[in-house]
């Protein structure tokens with residue numbers, strides 16, 4: 001049992017795991033499935049996986065949302081609204097993060113506000129950390145708080161076995177626990193604060 005689990009007093013933290021890569025043949029689900037499994041072990045969290053490949057959103061802000069756009073957003077927006085915390089699973093593309101992930105961020109605003117965001121990244125030699133560092137100021141702009149610790153996989157395709165688990169799970173498991181503990185702390189603190197006083201009021 002983690003410190004956060006032991007200290008938790010309220011209802012479970014609703015964690016939305018956002019899968020940011022959408023391309024065909026993507027590696028992302030392997031990372032996301034493992035991480036979701038770690039989060040699901042916790043008694044202080046319930047997990048909803050928002051896979052942006054399953055819930056494509058209209059091209060960002062180029063037009064007024066029509067009925068089709070509203071339908072697409074309906075598959076994502078209420079779930080972000082309901083979340084107390086977010087874990088963003090992101091690869092690194094050309095030293096940054098995928099366009100569909102930016103699109104999903106841009107379509108929303110209040111859904112992010114005064115909520116914590118953690119990152120699970122993967123890629124080549126940098127483990128997706130450049131993508132993470134690009135995401136931090138973006139989430140600050142929408143009034144989210146990003147937690148310090150990340151989970152990252154460099155050379156990700158060699159880091160997982162055929163069973164979908166990390167070949168050496170000690171480092172990733174420890175990193176996931178640290179990040180999830182920080183998310184839980186912030187999520188509970190901010191949920192209490194939002195209930196006491198609407199953010200920005």
Ligand SMILES: Cc1cc2nc3c(=O)[nH]c(=O)nc-3n(C[C@H](O)[C@H](O)[C@H](O)COP(=O)(O)O)c2cc1C
Nearest residue numbers: 021026027028091092093094095122123124125126
């Ligand atoms: C267009 C593109 C650009 C990439 N750029 C980088 C990069 O800058 N740094 C890096 O470490 N890996 C880079 N990669 C490798 C990806 O991080 C790696 O292929 C990863 O598996 C992509 O995630 P996905 O399979 O879930 O889409 C790039 C891959 C693609 C497709």
